[in-house]
Amino acid sequence: MRLVIMGPPGAGKGTQAVILAAAIGVPHISTGDIFRANVSEGTPLGIQAQAYMDAGEYVPDDLTNAMVRDRLSKADCSAGFLLDGYPRTLEQVEELDSVLAGVGASVEKVIELTVDVDEVVSRLLGRSAEQGRSDDGEVVIRRRLELYFEATAPLTALYEKRGLLVRVSGIGTVEDVSVRVLEALGVNA
Ligand code: AMP
Numbered sequence: 001m002r003l004v005i006m007g008p009p010g011a012g013k014g015t016q017a018v019i020l021a022a023a024i025g026v027p028h029i030s031t032g033d034i035f036r037a038n039v040s041e042g043t044p045l046g047i048q049a050q051a052y053m054d055a056g057e058y059v060p061d062d063l064t065n066a067m068v069r070d071r072l073s074k075a076d077c078s079a080g081f082l083l084d085g086y087p088r089t090l091e092q093v094e095e096l097d098s099v100l101a102g103v104g105a106s107v108e109k110v111i112e113l114t115v116d117v118d119e120v121v122s123r124l125l126g127r128s129a130e131q132g133r134s135d136d137g138e139v140v141i142r143r144r145l146e147l148y149f150e151a152t153a154p155l156t157a158l159y160e161k162r163g164l165l166v167r168v169s170g171i172g173t174v175e176d177v178s179v180r181v182l183e184a185l186g187v188n189a
Contacts, residue, residue, distance in 0.1 A: 001026060001080040002105060003185075004087070004096075006156060007113030008148045009141070010120030010127070011170045012177060016113065017084035019178045023187055026080040029071055031064060033084075056143035058088055058151070065095040072099055088152045110159040111181060113170035120145065 001024055007013045014030060021028035035053060038046030045067065049059045058064070068086055071077070087093045100106050121141060128136030159165045166184045170177055182188070
């Protein structure tokens with residue numbers, strides 16, 4: 001299965017992605033996690049990405065697309081994957097289409113986790129206190145949400161037109177939501 005999970009920062013996307021990827025046995029590919037690993041290792045990619053991440057802005061498409069293209073070319077992705085946090089722009093949607101078309105494949109389902117904006121702000125502020133992520137201050141949180149709703153949420157319409165979009169409410173406990181996600185995909189946990 002080639003899947004994408006979308007949703008605003010704080011929707012619980014990363015947590016659900018881990019559960020879902022394990023349930024269906026595909027690699028979980030989080031572009032945010034890959035960027036954070038590069039930042040902490042001080043790689044050239046990490047050095048280029050850090051300022052954008054700290055400001056809550058998107059890392060430029062050329063850097064992000066090259067990183068995802070490389071990751072998807074690995075053997076473990078040949079039978080499927082779950083992309084978390086990618087695509088976020090129209091250029092990334094087009095890049096993903098073209099990478100997959102190159103191997104005669106395509107995205108099969110796109111899960112959109114829907115939440116209430118006030119709820120995600122309070123979740124993110126809570127996470128900021130717990131984890132001390134450098135992009136979790138309140139101003140940056142608001143910018144990340146604004147960017148999601150301006151630049152990324154509209155992309156779901158595109159997947160909806162293709163008949164691939166599955167909307168799942170992200171409200172409730174981790175378990176409530178994961179049961180809903182698995183049911184929506186017809187996967188037996
Ligand atoms: P996330 O953990 O998915 O919220 O990602 C953390 C940060 O990494 C984002 O705020 C962006 O700065 C960067 N990032 C992750 N994925 C992408 C992407 N697909 N396009 C551009 N920037 C990204």
